[in-house]
Amino acid sequence: MTMIILFSVLLLCLSVAVLLQDRLLNAVILLGVFSLVSSVVYFLIGAPDVAVTEGAIGVAFVTFIYVLALSDQGKLHVIAEEVPPFLFQEKGELQGAELELLKGFADEINLELEVEFVGHRDLTSLIGGRRADLIAGAYFPGFLAQEELSNSNGYNQGQLAKIHRPAREGEKMGILAETDPSSIDGVREEGLTRFGSLNDMIKAYNDERISGFVSDSGRMSTALFRINTPLREESEIDTLGEIEYGFAVSAGEEDLLEELDDYLDELARSGELDELLSGYFR
Amino acid sequence: MSANLIVSAISIVIVCVGVIGLILKRNLLLKLLSLNIVNTATILFFVLIVYKPGDRAPIGPVTGVQFADPLPQALVLTSIVINFGVLALSLLFTMVLVKRYHTLDLRKIEGFVKREFEEEKS
Amino acid sequence: MIALLLGVGAYLSGGILSLLFTRHRYRFSLLSWVGALTGISLAVSGFLDSGSVVRTLGRWGILGIEIKIDETTLLFAGLVVILNFFTLIYIRGSKKGSFYCLYNFLLASTFSIAFSHDLFNLYVTIEFMSLVSILLIGYERKAYQIYAGAKYLIISSLAMSLYLIGLGFVYRVGGNLGIRELARSLEGIEEFSLSLGLGLMVAGLAVKGGIFLFSMWLPDAHSYSATVVSALLSGMAVKSGLIGIIRLSEFVDLCQLLLVLGALTGIAGGVFALVSHRPKKILAHSTISQVGYILLGIGTGTPAGILAASLHLFFHGLFKALLFLSVGAAGIGGNDIEGVKELSVPWTSKVGLLVGSVSIMAIPPFNKYFSKTLLAEHVNQEWAWFSMLVIGLGTALYTLKLSWPLIVETRTNGADGRDIAVAAFALAVGLSSFLAWVILGNAEMAKLLSWHHLYVYLAIPIVGGLVLLGFRKNLNRLTAPYFPFSLENSLVSLFTGFLVIELVLIVF
């Protein structure tokens, strides 16, 4: 008789344990154990029919269905614009400072990292369409429209620079498509042309189509290096302000953002961050 | 306070734990798990309610032995299958919802559903 | 017993055959309707010569499942057969084979609920019905339908678990499952565990029966699903919980509880119907408020009161299905009520809407008038009679708000084949008031048509019309809040409702 009481107390603890799990797979396994113990209790109180049926359906079938249905949800979907040395692909293999950062973060919350390179325009639509969890690739607050996103803490400093022909400043400026001009002072809405990528913007500037453009330092160095035509001789560069490179998460994901911020702070405190950055940005 | 009253009381506590989990958990799949707990615990309660200590399985024509009451056991076989049916269909619907909205958080799903119904009808 | 087996057997075999041989699905469904018709007519003839009878299935004495044939059974089974005929003509082979299978399974389960007089058989048939209606709600795979189906499934599964716990208590004290045996063995027993068990069972059935605090899933499920499905669910499937409550009230005194629940459901359903904007949503909420009438009928506790409740249950099934079909046929189920002006509505839907709204407002020659006045005569408590008036006013208000723009302010255009079914249904609903005359007989009808009742029940629609004209502008500004109908809040209100039931059971 005391066996039955012991088993039912075990059942109670199991039911509470199922609800406290945060990983779904653990919760499903515990539910299987819960059904198994209840099947044993049925046997003890003289109901073998119910014990066999609960064992066959409750333990085996239900657990199979749940485990089959559960996706190996453990994937962290990252979308990014390819910006060496932050995050880029060379000879088919991912490299970059942000890659190390994200890989460490994914291991921390035991998920599997999956990076996908997309064009500048469909960054926001992908996050809006909830296909991805995180935006990377030299992202800084103001780089994309803000209402769907929430930004993480910065991990690397950079400057926002405005490059323009002397004395004809502010006539026809160019900025990247999704940037909202309100976050950049000194740039007025009218007369702005928006470009799909930095390379087209620099080409347009060189063939005089626009009189100047705004870009951040990280992207400028790589874009110039890649299209290896120097800027026009007499262009002036005046820095608009400091920016913090970081990551962006879709608006609703507070807990993911919190974990990311804790991870970045802890990395900065332990000094690994500076050592990592110095490796990539000498 | 014989043992079977204590065990029935514990099965009711498990029902309460399952219902609290069902209401407060935001993840739709965890809601289904707690619904499964509630159903299993109700079945346990239904079989236990008529259990007298020392009951033997109602099998074998030997008379004069204290047999357990066969009726709740037969009824419970049916409700185990019913709970399985409910679970399989709700898992199917959850898969369709996740395929459409990519999230298991019920509050977000409810927001999307309301907005989508208005968009389609207006 | 033959009637039950014939009807259920016909529907089940019709469903299975239309699934296996999808080419002849319409023919098989018609055949199963004919089978059910013969079943119900056998039951009626059996009832006429031997009155209401309780038998067990399979001649096992008290070991078998009890079934009972009385007025409630016949009226509900008759409703099932009539709705089956008109909805079958309405869809007429336009759906896939599996739809017909689910359609016939739903009819089989409701037909069997009408006859069942055994508490566990009720549980199994109601669960079967909810599983089938889940698949019907989510059949067109639109995301909001799937969500409404999932919400209904979770809430009704939890409710039937509560029912099972209550059944455990009742079985422990009563020792039997058949209601006639239970009435005998629970003769003078007054126990807390018995009243709690019954409270749990009433809570479980209330979720299925569309009572306000319990079935918050109903507006979403009935307004998002396809036309025929919402017509069947509102007209017929909601009644299964009420049939269960009628069966429970045979062996225990639930009068005070049902009066309180009836008044609460009627008024709250009416208020929510007034503030919602889409025709199908208004009709779904009006189903909840009409359930209030039926509960008041059962709450009288007298056999005549239960007859009035079953009659009202029958008539409500008819005109609510008619309203859903006519709104669905016009294809305006989901549009906003204000934006309907430039739409065009086929004349058949307008006729259906006219007959439906006139009978829902209980205007004399139509069917609901007789069941409502019969109810008014038997309601013994003063405040219950007054709450009936308030519910009547609410009904008049939201019906005029729904049907006035749809009938008057929209252009009418021709009707294609499908809408003729709606017109034929409207005719049948109009004629169904003769059934009341057949059941009640001349003397009773004359009493019902007496001047005292007439001027009360004519005044209500007129007052409703005037109130609506005055407040129409700011009435349209109000919108129904969505939060009470989300999954978590409906579960919370389910348990709050259970505590209300326990409070009333303990206090009275």
Next chain:
Amino acid sequence: MISMGRYSVSLKAVYVVLVIALFGGLTIGAIVTGGRAEVSRVGSLYLEKGFEFPNIENAVFGVYGMYRFYDTLFELLIFATAVLGITIFSDLESSLDSEKSGLVESHVVSASASFLYPAIAVFGIYLAFSAHQGPGGGFAGGVIGGTGILLLALARGAEETGRKFREDSMKRVEYLVLFIALLIVVLGAFYPDTIYRNLPGISVITVVNISIGLKVFIGTWAILHFFVKHRGEV
């Protein structure tokens, strides 16, 4: 929100826990104070009457297989509806590119499947057939047989097993069984003694066992096949 130190608990959570605790307290109070029926209990009657029929030793089978077979018919229908729901939605496009998440390829499973599956199948059939003598029943036996096929699917790949146990051709058998159950209900309602006691040749009990076992076996495999095809989507 009420914040106590680190935990901020929403008002709704407190209200929910309170209501459910009240519900639990009331029910436990009813358990403890409740009386037990002394009047004629149907349960004891099932025990006495159940064993009078030839070769029925399991009283529980007597209840759900003979006296209350109408409930078991509805139970079969509920299982058939679940399977029907799954087959209706089976043409959902599976978001599974076959090479990405293959089933487990461990050699242990594929090696042991060939001799484990027959053992599972025999156990399932034993449970289904001996429902009236010992514990078990059509449902348990059918489910065990069905999950045995899942083991085969894990070992030999879902597509190949899917072709071997084609569930849509088996669907006709599944619904034929429903007809048999319906027939038994109708016959049992009018001539209970003839078919359960002295029916020459085959005994109705084995027909009941076979039909339930077979139906659940096919239904289980149909459901599992769906979830294998659409794995990893929640």
